[in-house]
Amino acid sequence: xxSRLLQFAAPQAFFPxxxxxxxxxxxxxxxxxxxxxxxxxxxxxTDHQQGESYRIIFIHVPAAWMSMxxxxxxxxxxxxxxxxxxxxxxxxxxxxxPTGAMFTFVALWSGALWGRPTWGAxxxxxxxxxxxxxxxxxxxxxxxxxSAIPDPTRSDRAGAILALVGVVNVPIIYFSVQWWNTLHQxxxxxxxxxxxxxxxxxxxxxxxxxAAWMYSIATALSRVRSIILERExxxxxxxxxxxxxxxxA
Amino acid sequence: MNWGSANEFLAMGGYGLYVWGSYxxxxxxxxxxxxxxxx
Numbered sequence: 001x002x003s004r005l006l007q008f009a010a011p012q013a014f015f016p017x018x019x020x021x022x023x024x025x026x027x028x029x030x031x032x033x034x035x036x037x038x039x040x041x042x043x044x045x046t047d048h049q050q051g052e053s054y055r056i057i058f059i060h061v062p063a064a065w066m067s068m069x070x071x072x073x074x075x076x077x078x079x080x081x082x083x084x085x086x087x088x089x090x091x092x093x094x095x096x097x098p099t100g101a102m103f104t105f106v107a108l109w110s111g112a113l114w115g116r117p118t119w120g121a122x123x124x125x126x127x128x129x130x131x132x133x134x135x136x137x138x139x140x141x142x143x144x145x146x147s148a149i150p151d152p153t154r155s156d157r158a159g160a161i162l163a164l165v166g167v168v169n170v171p172i173i174y175f176s177v178q179w180w181n182t183l184h185q186x187x188x189x190x191x192x193x194x195x196x197x198x199x200x201x202x203x204x205x206x207x208x209x210x211a212a213w214m215y216s217i218a219t220a221l222s223r224v225r226s227i228i229l230e231r232e233x234x235x236x237x238x239x240x241x242x243x244x245x246x247x248x249a
Numbered sequence: 250m251n252w253g254s255a256n257e258f259l260a261m262g263g264y265g266l267y268v269w270g271s272y273x274x275x276x277x278x279x280x281x282x283x284x285x286x287x288x
Binding site: 099 | 251261266
């Protein structure tokens with residue numbers, strides 16, 4: 001079983017597998033997002049304190065979760081590549097970074113538009129907001145650093161070190177609302193206690209979070225295919241693949 | 250059902266700009282990402 005899984009560590013074997021998985025995860029992302037949006041706008045009730053402005057939560061919380069989670073996954077791939085010298089690991093880390101940066105931007109943007117009606121300000125230099133902004137810079141720094149080094153092996157190593165050092169920021173973001181006085185509210189969802197929100201609101205949020213997961217998997221797999229083709233362009237199997245595509249076109 | 254009419258839906262209880270500003274930019278970001286992946 002392990003050896004059968006490990007064979008997909010080779011880019012050549014992973015390329016067609018990723019190609020088969022992308023449509024499935026894309027479909028799941030679309031279906032879950034439609035269900036989530038329906039619950040978000042037509043089932044979940046109006047919040048008695050914030051009125052309709054709270055509906056930003058269905059974008060904001062899933063995006064913020066994904067921004068932190070994707071960074072950890074990216075750092076894991078990067079660390080794995082550093083430890084085992086596997087080519088695919090560095091490619092996976094590169095494939096995840098743009099999607100992580102996108103979700104970080106969405107979390108900051110939707111947070112600003114939610115902060116204005118509820119706190120009276122688009123932005124405050126508060127622990128939660130500032131550490132999330134640092135996360136965006138870490139993603140952008142990782143992308144910039146990797147693209148600045150042309151040699152793939154050295155680029156993967158340098159990127160991996162940056163990703164691993166930066167991972168310290170993730171628990172800082174998560175616990176910032178407990179460690180410092182902040183405008184940002186604490187966690188609404190926890191594994192250890194009952195959620196502090198209506199069941200339908202929670203359902204909408206979880207559906208949107210699952211959609212964000214599926215979307216991230218689909219985009220990362222789709223992007224890693226382009227990276228594999230680019231990096232292995234001199235390999236015989238890529239040449240064959242290219243000739244096949246040309247023949248089909 | 251939360252909304253009496255399409256206008257009420259768009260107004261979002263006076264928070265339309267903030268709610269649709271968030272959803273709109275998110276959709277735009279996703280569209281840009283998918284478009285760059287397609288190329």
